[in-house]
Amino acid sequence: MATSTADPIDVLTDVAREQARAEARAVTAMLEFRDRELERIEMQVDSPMKRFNERSAIALAIGEAMGFSEGQVQYRLSFADTVRDHSPTTWAAFSEGRIDLGRVREIGHTISQLKRAESVHRLDRRVVEYAETHTVAELRGWLKRFVRRVEADLAVERADDEQAKRHVSFQHGDDSMGFLGAYLSSHELAAIENRIRRAARCPVDPDDQRTVAQREADLLVAWCLSTSSRGDDLSTGSRGEGVIDANIAVTVDADVLAGANPGFAESTDGRWGVPANWIADVVGSGSTFWHRIVVDPVSDDVLAHEYVGRFAPDVLSIALRFLYGTCQGPGCMVPVERCDIDHRQPWPEGPTRGDNLGPLCRRHHTYKGHGILHWTTRPQPARPAA
Structure with a gap:
C-alpha cells in the first residue's frame, strides 16, 4: 500500500526517525555503561560477594539515571545485547533511526528463538527491509512466520512440547465472579473462537437486551453445562439443537502438504500456526469445515479464475x-x-x-x-x- 503524501507529513517522518535515533543513543549508552562497570568490577573488586552485589547494582544505577525500574533496564539490555551481537544490519538501522526500539525488541526476541546460525544470518539479511515499512504488529506476525518456516523441524518440536502442557484453569474472584481459561492448540482455539463469535452475532429476539459479550459468555456456559453436545439457541435464550459450524482457513506450502518437508499450517491473518500434521488429524472430523489454500512458494499464486x-x-x-x-x-x-x-x-x-x-x-x-x-x-x- 502507498498513501498520498504532502510535504508537511515529512515533518512527522523526521520526528519519528529522530525519536528512534534517540532511543538508539540511550540503549547504546546503557550498554556502554554496563560494559565499563563490569570491566571495572572484574579488575578492582576481589570479594566474590561484593562483586556479585556490585554487578547487581548496575541495573539499579542505570534505572535511577533514566527513570526505569531494574526490570525494565535488564529487559532492554537483554534484547539489545542480542541484536547488537547477532544482527549488525538491524543494529545499524536502529542507530540510523530507520527502525525504532519496539521493532528492535521484536527482532531480538526472535533471534533468541532461532537455534541455527544460518537462520539468524538469513533473518539479518531480510528483516530490516520489512521492519522499515510495516507496523510492530505486522512485523511480529512476519517474524513468527519466519521462525516457523526457516526452522520448521525445531518449531514443530517446540509445538509438540507445548501441546503436552494443555490445561484448563479456574480462578474465583470478588463479587461472585471469576475467570475460566484454557491453554489449547491454536487451531482448536481458532475453531472455538470462530464458532462462538458467529453464534453470538446470529439474529436474536428483539427483546433480548444482552450485549454481544454477554451472549458469548452465556453461550459458553450453555455449551459447557449442557448434557447434550448440541449448542445453544440464542434467539430464545434456551438450549437448542445447534451444530458446530466453523470455517477455518490455513495456508500450507506445497512441499509441506506433500510431506516432503516439515512445516506449519498458518492462519491467514498471521495470528497462529500449528504443525501441518495437527491439521491432518482433525480435518476429517466432520465438526469443522477447513478451507485449505495451497500457495505456490515462488509466485504466491492461489487464484486463476x-x-x-x-x-x-x-x-x-x-x-x-x-x-x-x-x-x-x-x-x-x-x-x-x-x-x-x-x-x-x-x-x-x-x-x-x-x-x-x-x-x-x-x-x-x-x-x-x-x-x-x-x-x-x-x-x-x-x-x-x-
Missing part, C-alpha cells in the same frame, strides 16, 4: 478473505469479516479476479474513494520469504 461481473462470487470472496485475513490498509488489523472486497483497479477497467481484489475496511475503503489511499500495483505477500 476471472469473472465478468462487478461483485466477486461467494467462492472467490471467501478465498480472498481467507488469503488476506485482515484489511490491506497500511498497518490495519481489522478482520476481513468486517471488510469490503475492493478492486485495486476500479471496475469495469479492472477485472473481478483474485489479483485485482482485496479486503479494505470501510474507513480505508472511503479513503481510497476520496483519493487519499492508493493500492499498490500487485498484492503484498502476507508471508516472509524463506
Whole structure:
C-alpha cells in the first residue's frame, strides 16, 4: 500500500526517525555503561560477594539515571545485547533511526528463538527491509512466520512440547465472579473462537437486551453445562439443537502438504500456526469445515479464475478473505469479516479476479474513494520469504 503524501507529513517522518535515533543513543549508552562497570568490577573488586552485589547494582544505577525500574533496564539490555551481537544490519538501522526500539525488541526476541546460525544470518539479511515499512504488529506476525518456516523441524518440536502442557484453569474472584481459561492448540482455539463469535452475532429476539459479550459468555456456559453436545439457541435464550459450524482457513506450502518437508499450517491473518500434521488429524472430523489454500512458494499464486461481473462470487470472496485475513490498509488489523472486497483497479477497467481484489475496511475503503489511499500495483505477500 502507498498513501498520498504532502510535504508537511515529512515533518512527522523526521520526528519519528529522530525519536528512534534517540532511543538508539540511550540503549547504546546503557550498554556502554554496563560494559565499563563490569570491566571495572572484574579488575578492582576481589570479594566474590561484593562483586556479585556490585554487578547487581548496575541495573539499579542505570534505572535511577533514566527513570526505569531494574526490570525494565535488564529487559532492554537483554534484547539489545542480542541484536547488537547477532544482527549488525538491524543494529545499524536502529542507530540510523530507520527502525525504532519496539521493532528492535521484536527482532531480538526472535533471534533468541532461532537455534541455527544460518537462520539468524538469513533473518539479518531480510528483516530490516520489512521492519522499515510495516507496523510492530505486522512485523511480529512476519517474524513468527519466519521462525516457523526457516526452522520448521525445531518449531514443530517446540509445538509438540507445548501441546503436552494443555490445561484448563479456574480462578474465583470478588463479587461472585471469576475467570475460566484454557491453554489449547491454536487451531482448536481458532475453531472455538470462530464458532462462538458467529453464534453470538446470529439474529436474536428483539427483546433480548444482552450485549454481544454477554451472549458469548452465556453461550459458553450453555455449551459447557449442557448434557447434550448440541449448542445453544440464542434467539430464545434456551438450549437448542445447534451444530458446530466453523470455517477455518490455513495456508500450507506445497512441499509441506506433500510431506516432503516439515512445516506449519498458518492462519491467514498471521495470528497462529500449528504443525501441518495437527491439521491432518482433525480435518476429517466432520465438526469443522477447513478451507485449505495451497500457495505456490515462488509466485504466491492461489487464484486463476476471472469473472465478468462487478461483485466477486461467494467462492472467490471467501478465498480472498481467507488469503488476506485482515484489511490491506497500511498497518490495519481489522478482520476481513468486517471488510469490503475492493478492486485495486476500479471496475469495469479492472477485472473481478483474485489479483485485482482485496479486503479494505470501510474507513480505508472511503479513503481510497476520496483519493487519499492508493493500492499498490500487485498484492503484498502476507508471508516472509524463506
